[in-house]
Amino acid sequence: MNSVQNQVTNSVKALVRFALWCYFKRITLIGFSKENHAKPVIYLGNHQNALIDALLIATTTRRKTTFLTRSDVFKNPLIGRLLRYIGMLPIYRFRDGVDTLSKNAPIFNRCGEMLHDHEAILIFPEGNHGLKRRVRPLKKGFISLLTHRWSRDKQPVYLSPIGVNYKNAVRFPDCATLVYGKAFQVNPFEPSPDSIQSLLNQLHQQLSVLTTHIPESLEVYYDQIEAGIEKDGQLFLNPIKANDLIAQFERAQHIDPSGVAANDIWLKVNSEKSISFFQKACSVIFKFLFECLNIVPISIWRLFLKPGIKQPEFLSTARFGFSLLFFPAYFLLLFILIAVFSKNLGMALAIPMIHFILNIIFVKKYANPLH
Secondary structure: OOHHHHHHHHHHHHHHHHHHHHHOOEEEEEOOOOOOOOOOEEEEEOOOOHHHHHHHHHHHOOOOEEEEEEHHHHOOHHHHHHHHHOOEEEEOOHHHOHHHHHHHHHHHHHHHHHHHOOOEEEEOOOOOOOOOOOOOOOOOHHHHHHHHHHOOOOOOEEEEEEEEEEOOOOOEOOEEEEEEOOOEEEOOOOOOHHHHHHHHHHHHHHHHHHOOOOOHHHHHHHHHHHHHHHOOOOHHHOHHHHHHHHHHHHHHHHHOOOOHHHHHHHHOOOOOOOOOHHHHHHHHHHHHHHHHHOHHHHHHHHHHHHHHOOOHHHHHHHHHHHHHHHHHHHHHHHHHHHHHHHOOHHHHHHHHHHHHHHHHHHHHHHOOOEO
16 A cells, blocks of 8 residues: 555544544443554454444554455445545455355455555454344354465464444444454464364354343343343443343343243343433433534435435444535535625634534533434
């Protein structure tokens, strides 16, 4: 990557990082370390929230990271070229057609070269995304990254599991917590069904600790467990506590199949802290101001864009993308119109800036989630 492309990529990452800060009420990093910044690393995250997952990880690792994503987002030649330019590479799956799988070979070769050069790669080993709060079975595609690395030399690769946690991924504004697990070294091994499955099991176990994991064995109780944890809105941002409650529920259910003991667990979960009358009043006022000030983008989103999104996993990504493109243009247009008609440059600068600050105050301090 040449210096100009590096500068463009870093500028885009800085812009996206700032946009994510504006979009989320709070983003928290737990366990993040620069310990492996000079080593060949594969970041592996759970996948709930479409492109938002990748953007959060890519902008918080603070190192050059190439991330692999589904090939269908590259179908538009212009978008595909842009995505490749900023460090994204397509991965082809069976659903893309059996004849497309051969296109993965040069991608994996390139990834092998990157790991050989001690660069970082991000991949979501579940192979798909879903809003259910569990780590789904892992696909073995990332094993190919290791074998292509070891085809060049027999040096180890580090795997760094990351748990991506959301309070409510489809709502705005949301809170996110990224829990970085301890990277572990994988030495060259001869891939076999047993060795591959052992590595998949190890990674699945680590990811299941780093994010809220309601196992499939409790599927019949899924809604009950989710509602119980949701009583305290912050628990989904603390997977250790959330998973401890799930384990307590599972043990209680096993001891007392009637469910009485299991239900008692949720009685111990504290509801979100009550807020004062002043806070409620501020929340109502700022929500009213937010909806009035942003009536144009909110109307465009609710009336024209949101109805066309069929999969809820894409809601947050689409909303974020729309905001990223719309608001800079909106504030620029506002500045131009005020400057032209008022002939007052100070006013033209002040009004969009005040508008932006009020939006940030709403998102960070007084917002109740909007659809």
